[in-house]
Amino acid sequence: MTNQYNPFKENRTEQMKDLWKYYVPFPGLDSTGKPLVVEGGRGSGKTMFFQCNSWRQKILEFQKNSKPITNLLNSEDFVGIYYRVDTTFVSSMREREEDNWEAIFETYLGICILKEILDLIYTLNKSMNLSESALSEFALSFSKKLNTNSTTDSIGKFQKDCDIFLDIIEDKINGSETLANLRCINANRFITDVCVATRNLLGNDDLLFKIFIDEYETLQEYQQKIVNTLIKHSSLPVIFNIGLRPKGMKTSETISETETIEAPHDYELLLLGFEQEQYPEIIKSICKKRIALGKEQGKIPESASEDIKFYLGDYSIDIELDRIKQSGKKPPHIEKLHKLIITRGQEEGYTTQEVEEFCKKLCDEAPILNSRMHYALLCKKTHYTPTLKELYNSYTSNDAKYNDWIHNRKNGVIYLLCKETKREKMYFGFDVFSALSSNIVRYFLELCEQAFKIAFLNDYDWNTQISPEMQTEAAKYVSEYKIVDIAGYEPYGKQLRIFVQYLGQIFYKLHTTEDNTLGEPEPNHFNTKDLSLPDLSKKIISSAIMWNVLQEGETTKKKQSKLSPETVDYYLNKIYVPYFGISYRNQRKIFISVEILQDLLAGDEESAKSGFKKFFKAESISDTDSAQITLFNMGREDNDD
Numbered sequence: 001m002t003n004q005y006n007p008f009k010e011n012r013t014e015q016m017k018d019l020w021k022y023y024v025p026f027p028g029l030d031s032t033g034k035p036l037v038v039e040g041g042r043g044s045g046k047t048m049f050f051q052c053n054s055w056r057q058k059i060l061e062f063q064k065n066s067k068p069i070t071n072l073l074n075s076e077d078f079v080g081i082y083y084r085v086d087t088t089f090v091s092s093m094r095e096r097e098e099d100n101w102e103a104i105f106e107t108y109l110g111i112c113i114l115k116e117i118l119d120l121i122y123t124l125n126k127s128m129n130l131s132e133s134a135l136s137e138f139a140l141s142f143s144k145k146l147n148t149n150s151t152t153d154s155i156g157k158f159q160k161d162c163d164i165f166l167d168i169i170e171d172k173i174n175g176s177e178t179l180a181n182l183r184c185i186n187a188n189r190f191i192t193d194v195c196v197a198t199r200n201l202l203g204n205d206d207l208l209f210k211i212f213i214d215e216y217e218t219l220q221e222y223q224q225k226i227v228n229t230l231i232k233h234s235s236l237p238v239i240f241n242i243g244l245r246p247k248g249m250k251t252s253e254t255i256s257e258t259e260t261i262e263a264p265h266d267y268e269l270l271l272l273g274f275e276q277e278q279y280p281e282i283i284k285s286i287c288k289k290r291i292a293l294g295k296e297q298g299k300i301p302e303s304a305s306e307d308i309k310f311y312l313g314d315y316s317i318d319i320e321l322d323r324i325k326q327s328g329k330k331p332p333h334i335e336k337l338h339k340l341i342i343t344r345g346q347e348e349g350y351t352t353q354e355v356e357e358f359c360k361k362l363c364d365e366a367p368i369l370n371s372r373m374h375y376a377l378l379c380k381k382t383h384y385t386p387t388l389k390e391l392y393n394s395y396t397s398n399d400a401k402y403n404d405w406i407h408n409r410k411n412g413v414i415y416l417l418c419k420e421t422k423r424e425k426m427y428f429g430f431d432v433f434s435a436l437s438s439n440i441v442r443y444f445l446e447l448c449e450q451a452f453k454i455a456f457l458n459d460y461d462w463n464t465q466i467s468p469e470m471q472t473e474a475a476k477y478v479s480e481y482k483i484v485d486i487a488g489y490e491p492y493g494k495q496l497r498i499f500v501q502y503l504g505q506i507f508y509k510l511h512t513t514e515d516n517t518l519g520e521p522e523p524n525h526f527n528t529k530d531l532s533l534p535d536l537s538k539k540i541i542s543s544a545i546m547w548n549v550l551q552e553g554e555t556t557k558k559k560q561s562k563l564s565p566e567t568v569d570y571y572l573n574k575i576y577v578p579y580f581g582i583s584y585r586n587q588r589k590i591f592i593s594v595e596i597l598q599d600l601l602a603g604d605e606e607s608a609k610s611g612f613k614k615f616f617k618a619e620s621i622s623d624t625d626s627a628q629i630t631l632f633n634m635g636r637e638d639n640d641d
Contacts, residue, residue, distance in 0.1 A: 005299035006452045007290040011445035013047045020061040021293055023052040024285045026272060033208070035231045036241040037263065039248070040272030041548030043442025046243040047084075049272075050212040054082035055120050069127050078208040078239075081116045083109075087218040092173045094220060099172070102255070104179070105223050106187035107146075108169050113191050113211060114142070115162045117198055122155050130201065138201055142194060147181045188230055195238045211240045217248025217546065228261045229254040246552070247542040272439075279439045280430075284308055286441060287448065304462040308430060308448065313465045315429035320414060321369055323468075329421045337363045337375040344378060344388050358388050361396060370395070372413045373406065376518045384519065411585065412511070412521025418581065419512040425581045428471035435584040436475060438551060438574045443478075450474035472578075479578035489547040492540045495603035496549050499540075502600050502608040503572060504580035506615055510590070511582050522583035523590050525553075525571040532594045540601050541570070548573055593618070 013019060026045060038046045051057055058076060059069045072079060090108070093101045125135070139158040143150040146165055152158050168182045191211065199207035213227060230240040232254050252260045263269040287308035294300035305311070324331075338359055345355035362374045374395070377386060386394070394402035418425045427436065433451075437444035451474035455466045487497040503526075510516075510523045533541070544550040551571045574584045592600070592615065599611025 004456050005294055006449055006456070007294045007300065008287075008445045008449035008452060011043070011442045011449065013051060018060060018064065019048060020052050020057045022286070022289060023048060023057075024282060024289060025049070026270075026278075026282060033236055033239055035234045035239055035267040036270060037231075037249075037267045038241070038243045038270045038272060039246055040243075041245055041440055041546075041551075043440045044272040045441050046272055047214055050080070050082050050214050050241075050243055053078075053210070054080035054212060055116075056082070059123060069124065072124070073202055073204050073207065078210045079120070080210050080212055081113055081120075082212045082214065083112050083116065085213065085215040085218050087215065089170070089173075090219055090223060093223070100184070102222055102226065103184040104169060104172060106226055107182065107184045108166070109226070110185050110187045110190040110194075111146070111162055111165050111169075114194055115159070117194055118155055118159050118162065121198065121201065122159065124202065125155070128202070134201055138197055141197070145185060145190065145193075146183055148183060149181060187226065188233060191230075192238050199237060207237060209238045211238065212243065213240065214243045216242040216244040217250075219250075221250045224250055225253050225255050228252065229256070229259075232259060232261050232266050245546045246548070247546045280434050283434060283437075283441060283444050286445075301462050311466050312428070312430040312433055312448075312451070312471065313468075315432045317369075317410060317414065319428075319468055320426050321367075321417075323426065324417050324421055324423055325368060327421055327423055331368060331372065331417060332420050333372050333375045333416075334363060337371060337378075340375065340378055341388065348388055350388065355388075358392055361392060362388075366395070368417065369410055369413055370406070372417055373409050373518065376409065376413065376416070376516060377405065380515050380517045382517055382519065385517070409518040409521060411583065412516070412518045412587075415511040415522070415581070415583065416514075416516060420514075424472070424476070425578070426468055426472045427475035427578045427584070428468035432584060433471070433475070436479075436574045436577065438548070438571075440548065440575075443482075443575050446478050447474060450478050475578040479576055482573075482575050483579050486547075486549060489543065489549065492543045492603075495540050495601055496544050496547070498603060498605060498608045499544070499600050500549060500572070500576060502612050504576060504582065505612060506590070507572070507582045508580045509616070510588075520588040522585055522587035524574075524577060524583055524588075525569050525586060526590045526592045527569050528592050528597050529594050530567055534598070537594075537598055537601050 010022075026049065038049065040046045055072055058072055058080070062069050062071050090105065093105050093108075121130075121135070121138075124130075135155055136153040139155050140150070140153040143152040143158050143161060147161075150161070152161050165182050168176075168180045172179055195209040198209075199205060211230075216224065216227060219227065227240070227242060228251070231242065234240045252262060254261065261267060284307070288306045291300060291304065291306045291308075295302055295304065295306075341358050341362060342355055345358060350358070363371050366374065374391060377391060378388070393399075394405070415425060417423075427433075433444060433447045436447060451466050451471050452460070454470045454474055458470065460466065483497075483500065486500055487493045489496055507523050511521075541550065545552055549572075551573060553569045553571055569589055571586065577584050596611045596614050596618070599607045599614065602608060602611075
């Protein structure tokens with residue numbers, strides 16, 4: 001049936017055929033002759049960007065659109081050469097210190113780029129009928145650079161020779177005494193010479209080559225120095241570009257002891273993800289392209305909307321309040337608010353009649369959202385706690401002060417109501433899915449994939465919005481398996497899994513403590529004294545950022561002096577928040593001391609639980625429920641009451 005096709009199922013670049021059909025350029029990725037350092041977490045789009053700007057995808061696009069592949073030379077600004085780091089291979093180049101692994105790696109990298117260029121020449125030659133003598137001269141010249149005794153004089157034979165050269169390097173890694181007949185090369189000189197000779201061979205003296213090196217973060221430090229040198233000394237016609245995860249640059253040094261690379265002098269830094277302001281429009285375009293492709297293939301009804309917002313809608317607090325009211329459970333705060341108003345009325349000297357009027361207006365007749373906020377405002381005396389009369393007057397007159405209260409606290413109240421009525425927090429709407437994905441395209445596609453999958457199981461037909469309940473189920477499903485994935489994030493997966501569990505529990509308890517005054521609602525990020533962290537903690541946090549478990553942001557609303565060592569805010573990736581039932585909005589930041597943070601990062605549950613208790617002791621908040629918290633209770637307490 002056509003209505004069962006899920007256009008969001010393929011969300012990994014490695015799984016997709018014809019990548020160019022799915023590609024939507026990120027704003028700001030148009031580059032000049034300056035090298036690019038594209039930084040983004042898994043699924044942020046950097047691999048898609050590199051591959052869709054490489055010659056293989058460009059030629060595939062020309063072929064599918066019945067255009068000559070020679071358009072690559074005539075209508076494109078550059079030829080992209082894509083190389084994805086073979087982690088297993090390059091990480092093995094370090095076993096014996098007496099070997100010159102720097103030279104071996106440069107040779108290996110040069111051969112990998114050469115192989116791509118030889119494939120390019122071979123492909124273009126089918127349409128261009130290049131001079132056989134020129135091809136022979138090209139092959140012989142560069143084969144001799146790698147093996148001075150070579151007699152290879154054809155592109156086809158040279159392609160096979162390159163595989164043999166890689167086998168020789170592999171033998172060296174595995175313990176061979178020599179590199180046989182393979183000659184080590186300088187990567188910059190060799191790759192530049194190959195590119196210059198290639199543009200001469202193809203008859204285009206203005207051809208620009210952009211080398212895209214993906215998964216740079218998996219290179220060893222000495223290998224990164226070599227690639228950094230290539231970036232530092234990039235010059236026309238060859239520009240080197242890298243893609244890496246956050247914190248993936250182990251060193252900014254080059255092979256020269258006196259040189260480093262830094263933006264914007266040596267490269268253009270492009271950050272994909274966290275602070276991409278145009279992200280909502282980008283994902284709309286990506287979804288539109290996928291739905292349109294499904295319609296083109298006859299797998300989606302022609303009448304279907306191509307706007308993802310049509311299917312997801314936007315979050316509405318009224319919808320969630322309706323679901324809470326439909327549960328039929330009387331919120332426990334109603335009775336407590338009655339008692340509190342009576343107590344406060346007596347303390348403040350009001351008559352019985354006045355107290356009854358307060359109960360009637362502020363509790364009995366007030367909508368559930370308002371009455372719960374009234375309880376939050378009154379239940380704990382703080383500097384901003386209103387008197388009963390002030391609250392009554394503001395509420396009944398709906399003045400600016402009351403509107404300010406409701407504006408700042410209404411979303412926080414939802415978390416209290418959900419816990420107290422034993423309902424799970426809902427997560428639905430385009431705006432919410434966009435926030436949950438933390439500006440990572442793949443996460444958004446995974447959320448959409450699961451929402452449509454659940455909808456199809458309920459006979460969905462593309463004509464209506466997917467229900468909030470189905471979207472919520474999808475969000476919780478994706479969130480849960482993302483939490484499970486953390487344990488496999490090397491090398492600190494275990495530590496990160498336990499850390500996230502207890503950090504999420506801290507946020508959840510702050511969201512839902514009964515006497516929460518909602519003065520600083522919806523905490524989901526933190527800071528600490530970064531400069532005081534021990535090295536191991538710094539490494540674990542860096543790993544968390546590289547794996548997108550945490551995301552970094554500049555410190556906001558800093559209350560301490562400008563000399564404070566708290567320089568970074570750490571945001572829990574929003575994809576995890578449905579698992580814990582907490583907020584996806586960046587409303588409140590908490591401070592976690594170095595001592596407590598070390599407990600949370602220790603990698604064992606007892607230490608993390610100790611850190612949890614210390615935090616609430618420091619915050620003077622009761623932790624009576626903390627003994628029940630384990631890695632196996634799904635991160636929520638809703639059903640434990």
